[in-house]
Amino acid sequence: MAADTSSDDRGLRKGKWAPYGLLSPGILWLVLFFLVPVMILVRTALSSKASRFANPEFSWQFSNFTSAFTDYGPQFARSFLFAGIATVSAILIGYPLAYWIATQGGRWKNLLIGLVVVPFFTSYLIRTIAWTSLLKDDGVILNVIHAIPFVPQDFRLLATPAGVIGGLTYNFLSFMILPIYVSLEKIDFRLTEAAADLYGTPWQAFKKVVLPLSMPGVFAGSLLVFIPAAGDYLNNRYLGSPKTSMIGTVVQDKFLVQFDYPVAAALSLVLMAIITTMVLIYSKFLGTEGLAV
Amino acid sequence: MVMSEGVAPPYLSRELEQPGKTRKGSTSSQRAGSRWGRRILTAFACLVYLYLFLPLINIIVFTFNDPAGRYNISWDGFTINNWLDPFKDQELTNAFIRSLEVAVLSISIALIMGSLVAIALARYRFTGSRGIEIFLVLPLTTPEIVLGASLYQLFLGRKVVFGFSTVVIAHVMFCVSFVALTVKARVRGFDWTLEDAAMDLGASPWRSFRKITFPLILPGIVAAALLSFALSLDDYIVTDFTKGEFTTFPIQVNNAFRVSFPPQVNVLATIVLIVSVLLLVLTSVRSEKGVTR
Amino acid sequence: MNEVLLGEEGTPGHGAAVAGTADVVIRLENVVKKFGEYTAVESADFDIAEGEFFSMLGPSGCGKTTTLRMIAGFEQPTAGRILLDGVDVSKTPPHKRNVNTVFQNYALFPHMSVFDNVAFGLRNAKVPEADVTKRVTDLLEIVRLPEYAKRRPNQLSGGQQQRIALARALVNLPKALLLDEPLGALDLKLRQAMQLELKRIQREVGITFIFVTHDQEEALTMSDRIAVMTQGRTDQIGTPTQIYHQPTTAFVAGFIGTANLLPVTVRSHEGTTVTVDSRTGSQFRVPSGGRSHQPGSEVTLMIRPERLVPSFAPVDGVAGGSIPTTVTSLVFQGPVVRCEVQTDVGSALVAHLGPEDDPGRLSVGSRVDMTWAYEGAYLVPEAIDPEAAGITQSN
């Protein structure tokens, strides 16, 4: 069989050295500037510092990890909670839009999905600052909300968890819409017609056919939203308050203000470990393909 | 996040896989279920677009603001002066140019290295390819703060001065994975026998790459380039850790926000926005033409 | 079935064939291809003549595609030589060989129009654009798709794409055209139409076709000569008639059509007649097929199903032999009734009975002697495992 494989599989080559040659620049770069740094981070996380401004000494200091959990449990919890809520919100907002584009977009599909990407081309930071302007206590949106009866006068969005989650949802929404759209695009919608015969209502057909088939997109989108959201600290800086701070804020502060490198490294690694575990579970079941949007 | 033509990476591959089958799409109106269901869905989609564009509208509106204080956040009166002198804020303009330089250089490097990795993965079967694929995903799924922090630790205390070079290294690092996976997704369905066919018809390997392979994987590379350009231009967190005294546009905006937020920030952001929307419209019109049969 | 007979008898090996009557275009000299430990092609050794329609037939994995790819230049032989017009091209890259390929999936360039696809090879060869236009237009005429020049390949049907692929290869006037299962992707009706179309085009352009297929019927329909391959070996090369009626191995006998194979021992060989002993102790007289058979050697008796008739029906010509059997199944298939019987030693045989054979007199379980004419039997000069005796058919 092997003899004929060269013509099967769309001409896939059996390379001896060529693939490694093609890979080496990129992979080497990643090894040097991703893998090695992470190793150094591991080393730092297991180090202790004699004094505040001394260089970390490697000493199997596992206590950095325990203190990462004991001291910053709330921030971890908040990071994952906020990122989780943002992810679910993004699904609820993004799925219908992706579905609408995929089914009703017609010849404008490319343009419509492109528009989803447009906000992405304005600086993330500037968009977030724009939200502070939109959401401020005496701003347009709040005035409208306050006009609604029974809304307490001190109701506000800035410096609240809602503000932070809203910012996270907004900033990473495109990452949700695109993979869902990609997976919906792959679906042959004649299936739903067939399914409509079998299940009767369109809703049933959607639930039994389209939704399951688009789940890979939803999963990929969830990772793409959840991961950056969990590590974010800018949304909290602009839209949050001390009570909404997330783990990213702590890591940034520990590194760049407090110089507590070992604990900061431990915190980063815990965050990375949790997320990597999620990704590996994901890729075990669904492969790495969906993550390349 | 793939722009314009064939947002879905599998698009290309599907067209290649199923010659002769025309793209489905004509009966789209029948798919979304009942007429009311469709109307509600369309209304919801419009709301989502509004949500996506609200901050952008805010940004654009505030390019015409004449702020009383140092912060261009409340409406104080109409002026077009900001547009007459978009580069008034010298530091901001310099930071903007530096951001462009970083982005252009990083994605040039990342595009080459990433595309080679993608071609190696899509074209050859070799031992370790599965491992390489997972390795490629890791930088994308590692929270930015961890990437930044680990690079910070790598460079810290070595013969390296934080600045342009370190920022480029960091940007290349996260773009390489991104390019590799995006291009790979587009190249995955590529029929490598096309190259055989070209050579069989007398084209040298280089000519067959130039005439056949390259034009066919170009949309994937362009999509990857546009998106990694956006990623690089927009990056705050990783840059924050690797910048030293160097400032990029987002960093400058963030720093500026502590003391002032000049309208020129909005003007520059709007310029980027306009350029990207134009690009989007152009490419989608072009692909629309290409797609018509 | 094809009428062109190029040799008296097909035997594997050199000169099987073309035997100097026509110019040799491609010569394979003991070509071997190994992928690591795996031997894809054991030894390919044959000539292909100018203007010939030559098929390589065999099950998947038999090495036929690898052989084709070596001729095209996509693979290099591990040992042996490939000569194109007498020049060793074993190490020449594909773009420098004057042979062209029609790929299994056509491999049309999706981003180019039909015209540009067909013109691709000419432009590579830096043919002046005016000539390009003329030759491409001519070729599109030949494949009967002149009005499709401006379309993109994915706007064409499978059969149309196939013809464009053909045109794209032929326009370069190659020394030989290599076709790698080109009809595999088409449905049955279209495939049959395309078979005739291919033959027509080949006659029209007069270029050597080397055709790879696993479909014996396709090979028989179109080829001047066929090389039957299995497990990297070339079992037999010959005209369709030779391959069908005078297979040199049990594999060929079974792969081409359906055959009843019985292990026999040569008793004596006199003149053109060989007397053999069957396992059941009966003796049969069989034509020697031009070979000499040593008494005592183990060989295989082959009888095609259409040659087996029940003893109550008239036998054409001299009787060759008869075996007592029990009917195990009768299936009406239109022109013939497929009748399966079992010999007393348990070998299953099949007979295709026409109306003249009066199949109505048979029923499942009835005893009948199956007989055949003297010239209806053939000796395959190869022993088979008694276990494998009986019906063999490729698909």
Place this chain on the structure above:
Amino acid sequence: MTKRRISTPSPTSQADLSRRKFLGTSGLALGGLALGPALLAACSSDSSGGDASSGDNELWFDNWTLYIDKPEGELYGKGGTLDSFQKASGQKIKYTEGINDNNEYFAKIQPLLSQDKPIGPDIIALTFWMAGRLTTLGWVEKLPLDKIPNSANLIESLTKPPSDPTGEYSLPWQAGMAGIAYNKSVTGRALNSVDDLFDPAFKGKIGMLLEMRDTIGLIAMSLGIDLATPTFEKFQPAFDKLKEGVDSGQIRQFTGNDYVDDLEQGSFAACIGWSGDVVQLSASNPDIGFSIPESGGTLWFDTMQIPVGASNVEGAAEWMNYVYDPVNAAKITAEVQYISPVQGVQEELRKMGGDAAALADSQLIFPDASTLATLQSWGNLDEEEEALFDAEFAKITGA
């Protein structure tokens, strides 16, 4: 003007040079593999390239933004202090605005100074407590006081502060006060006590500064804690009170200078703020008020220091001497509107007339004896204690 500022390397800053050089040498040589090391090589040569730029006897001063007089917005413009200094001394000066946060700046220079490498600038202007830290770590040069005779003009209390008891390692640049800033249209009244910030009526409308010494300092003073000899144990009540304010939702946000906007917008009813900002803000919005709380405000000052390895100590001394001349100092004060460390500036401002003369009567620029009596400066925190303070403060602010 403002105190905490933007980092804005000028086109000729170190990072910039290295970028040009990098672009020049490796161009767009996108050889892939060769590039990583090439980039790194470019980086490492940065360190030597950096000081080479100030090697031609140029004086490099790295300061906060908007912290010097800039005629017509041009940093080196005619009549500005930088311009007149260059003319008077013949010493070329390079002025950058690279400091926007003490801690961040420290994070930036720490890797180099800890390895005895020059950081580039000859003068840096960090806040007194950070200056004290650099002094303790031995990362700054002794000042050639004999070449700065004008230092005799300095207000005595600022010459030998607890952060630099011998006065040999730092000299003051500008000083200011932290107190309570409020928006009368929201509060409805003038505030003059720290306890007002904890008034439940303003729940969710109170801002605090990310600058730990100002925020904790004000609260500590309101609790009767003395700032001169700080220990973590002593300050625990202040942290507790702040934490309570955060937990109850009383305190909305910790900010840098951007409190200015929140205050004006009414997002903050009141907050801890800096004198200079509020002077400006109240000029355009009469609702904005500033008060030094009854329990006292903090007095802070930024200093000039010469980092170890600086290549132009002579020029640095010359510059310091120049700006400690009351005539020159007054020009800077007229622009930045903070408290000048130089005696005689008040008189010089009066001589200048116009707007500048009006500043001479501002209590926020020239606080009288009774105001000064209520101000306190932080004593030195040793390394361990400071780490405790920072960590606790970070926890409360959510980091």
